[in-house]
Amino acid sequence: MKKTLNINIGNSIIHIEEDACELLNSYLIEVKQHFGKSADDFEIVSDIENRIAEMFTEMLHTQQKQVIELADVQVVIELMGSVKDFEEESDDEPSAGYTNAGYAGFGERKIYRDTEEAMVAGVCSGLSHYLRMDVSILRVLAVLSVLLGGSGLIAYLILWVSIPKAYTRSERMAMKGEAVNLQGFKRNFEEELSNLKENFRSAGDQMRPFVKHSGSFIAEFIEVLGAFMQGAGKTIFKFIAIIIMISGSLMMVSALIVLAALLGLWDSGTSGIFPLNIVDEAYFTTFVIAVFIVVAIPLLSLILLSVRVAFNSRSVNRMFSYALLLIWLCGLAVGIFYVAKITTEFKEDAEFTQNIPIKSFPVYTLSLDRSRFFSKDDSLRYQLNSAEYTGKIIQTDDRGPFNQPRNVTVRIEKSDDSSPSLTESYSAKGINFETALYHAKNIHYDFMQQDSLLKFGPELHLMKNVNWRDQQIELVLKVPVGAVLKIDRDLDRYLQGYSLWDCGDDHSGDAPYEGVMTEEGLKCKFDQ
Amino acid sequence: MIAENTQTQMRKGILEYCVLLIISRGEIYASDIIAELKSAKLLVVEGTLYPLLTRLKNNGLLSYNWVESTSGPPRKYYTLTPDGVSILSQLDGTWQELSFAITQSKASKNN
Numbered sequence: 001m002k003k004t005l006n007i008n009i010g011n012s013i014i015h016i017e018e019d020a021c022e023l024l025n026s027y028l029i030e031v032k033q034h035f036g037k038s039a040d041d042f043e044i045v046s047d048i049e050n051r052i053a054e055m056f057t058e059m060l061h062t063q064q065k066q067v068i069e070l071a072d073v074q075v076v077i078e079l080m081g082s083v084k085d086f087e088e089e090s091d092d093e094p095s096a097g098y099t100n101a102g103y104a105g106f107g108e109r110k111i112y113r114d115t116e117e118a119m120v121a122g123v124c125s126g127l128s129h130y131l132r133m134d135v136s137i138l139r140v141l142a143v144l145s146v147l148l149g150g151s152g153l154i155a156y157l158i159l160w161v162s163i164p165k166a167y168t169r170s171e172r173m174a175m176k177g178e179a180v181n182l183q184g185f186k187r188n189f190e191e192e193l194s195n196l197k198e199n200f201r202s203a204g205d206q207m208r209p210f211v212k213h214s215g216s217f218i219a220e221f222i223e224v225l226g227a228f229m230q231g232a233g234k235t236i237f238k239f240i241a242i243i244i245m246i247s248g249s250l251m252m253v254s255a256l257i258v259l260a261a262l263l264g265l266w267d268s269g270t271s272g273i274f275p276l277n278i279v280d281e282a283y284f285t286t287f288v289i290a291v292f293i294v295v296a297i298p299l300l301s302l303i304l305l306s307v308r309v310a311f312n313s314r315s316v317n318r319m320f321s322y323a324l325l326l327i328w329l330c331g332l333a334v335g336i337f338y339v340a341k342i343t344t345e346f347k348e349d350a351e352f353t354q355n356i357p358i359k360s361f362p363v364y365t366l367s368l369d370r371s372r373f374f375s376k377d378d379s380l381r382y383q384l385n386s387a388e389y390t391g392k393i394i395q396t397d398d399r400g401p402f403n404q405p406r407n408v409t410v411r412i413e414k415s416d417d418s419s420p421s422l423t424e425s426y427s428a429k430g431i432n433f434e435t436a437l438y439h440a441k442n443i444h445y446d447f448m449q450q451d452s453l454l455k456f457g458p459e460l461h462l463m464k465n466v467n468w469r470d471q472q473i474e475l476v477l478k479v480p481v482g483a484v485l486k487i488d489r490d491l492d493r494y495l496q497g498y499s500l501w502d503c504g505d506d507h508s509g510d511a512p513y514e515g516v517m518t519e520e521g522l523k524c525k526f527d528q
Numbered sequence: 529m530i531a532e533n534t535q536t537q538m539r540k541g542i543l544e545y546c547v548l549l550i551i552s553r554g555e556i557y558a559s560d561i562i563a564e565l566k567s568a569k570l571l572v573v574e575g576t577l578y579p580l581l582t583r584l585k586n587n588g589l590l591s592y593n594w595v596e597s598t599s600g601p602p603r604k605y606y607t608l609t610p611d612g613v614s615i616l617s618q619l620d621g622t623w624q625e626l627s628f629a630i631t632q633s634k635a636s637k638n639n
Contacts, residue, residue, distance in 0.1 A: 011601045012601060081575040
């Protein structure tokens with residue numbers, strides 16, 4: 001396959017192959033240079049062009065073909081004669097001197113970017129032709145200047161934009177300082193042909209300037225960027241791919257460990273941790289496997305892709321990919337089904353309240369008590385001998401596994417009558433009211449009064465095997481007007497609608513808050 | 529070098545004379561002139577003819593008409609101007625003299 005051009009020569013439209021066109025063009029340039037000095041140059045050249053057009057038309061007609069080839073142009077030039085032949089016939093005209101001067105002028109080098117020998121955009125190789133320097137020296141200088149402050153990068157970009165690319169053969173010859181005349185052209189062309197024969201694989205490269213004829217700087221920039229990615233960038237890509245591969249594999253391993261833990265391969269007790277305790281025990285395994293599939297298969301494809309990039313290996317079997325996709329979709333469907341199912345279990349609310357009478361004291365101390373009574377349930381959970389521990393107090397400083405979102409709120413209000421009280425409101429959700437109420441009733445919360453000391457538990461506890469269904473407790477402490485409250489600052493985050501930190505001129509921390517119940521509600525003692 | 533130069537000079541003069549002779553036979557197209565010259569083994573390449581025709585035309589010896597062609601663009605058909613005819617007759621005379629001179633020179637040398 002060859003690219004053809006349409007040319008208008010002597011008012012005829014001729015289809016001509018690209019190499020043939022270049023030869024013809026350089027011939028005509030030479031003819032124009034030869035006759036350029038005389039006043040009739042236009043007429044002579046147009047006569048010659050007309051005649052060439054006529055010859056082409058005849059050739060196309062007699063040989064029954066569509067396109068003028070290189071051989072045809074060579075025949076025509078043979079018939080018309082070269083500039084040398086013209087000189088012989090007309091040496092009384094001062095053309096000889098002129099043409100020699102013209103050749104010298106055209107023999108001078110012009111600066112072009114050499115995209116055929118380019119690393120990036122051919123700026124360095126173009127400069128090397130122009131300056132007659134070794135290109136590797138220029139490249140080393142360019143890289144150094146880029147590394148030392150990056151000024152070279154700007155210079156490179158400016159040169160890239162400002163220096164034209166050597167598109168045509170004549171431009172390439174001017175770049176290399178070869179005379180742009182028919183002899184030089186022929187030599188250049190024959191050299192190229194022999195190179196082509198020697199190394200047939202370079203044919204693609206030889207064609208590159210023809211292919212690249214059109215396109216703006218932006219298009220060229222993108223193309224060069226692409227080539228750079230393929231070349232030097234390939235190593236960077238591979239590096240990234242290997243990193244993705246390693247980290248992906250690690251994530252895969254940890255996903256497998258998590259899966260094993262969740263499925264209870266060993267007694268890790270993970271199913272009690274929020275948010276896993278949302279999922280009902282009955283379908284916990286199915287749900288976890290579905291989620292694992294949804295997560296692991298994209299991870300696996302990512303790893304396979306990066307392996308492919310890093311080691312240029314073949315792509316995975318198409319059947320295998322489809323199977324993976326199918327499994328992933330199944331996993332997704334199951335996952336969505338259970339998410340929807342779980343969502344319905346939050347449909348209904350239930351709440352019940354109970355009142356706890358509080359003994360009257362003029363001053364109360366409110367504190368957060370992390371110690372808790374060990375119930376029978378707890379001893380089962382911690383696999384302790386229940387006979388030994390039940391009813392005893394254990395101190396836990398750490399908050400233990402985070403198994404629920406915040407679920408305890410405390411409000412302090414003015415008592416309507418003169419007696420203090422504590423109202424506990426338990427609430428939970430369920431698929432219907434009965435289930436919701438059952439969940440609410442299964443809440444265990446530690447509150448204790450020791451004389452004037454009121455101890456609040458930091459969180460509520462669920463019975464074993466009870467799922468999280470947004471169980472909450474709201475504690476409303478009602479104290480009569482005039483009662484003094486000393487509140488542990490740890491309780492601040494449980495208090496609703498009141499901040500302990502707004503009170504006190506010393507924010508030095510641990511000193512307990514002190515406030516008095518007034519008609520308008522709780523007031524800081526400093527505000528009195 | 530001198531031999532080459534002389535040859536060129538001779539060919540140049542005779543080429544012009546021949547072109548005028550061919551055109552004098554009637555209106556003629558450039559490529560037909562070339563065909564004629566080729567059959568007379570005078571012209572090597574076509575490109576030489578066009579500057580010559582242009583020069584003769586500029587000196588007022590020739591004129592041309594554009595004639596529509598069946599295949600391709602219109603063609604230039606050359607004819608002799610009255611000036612051209614008179615110069616051709618002068619050249620005829622010159623050629624007779626030259627021919628005589630050459631025959632004479634060769635004959636006297638051979639004798």
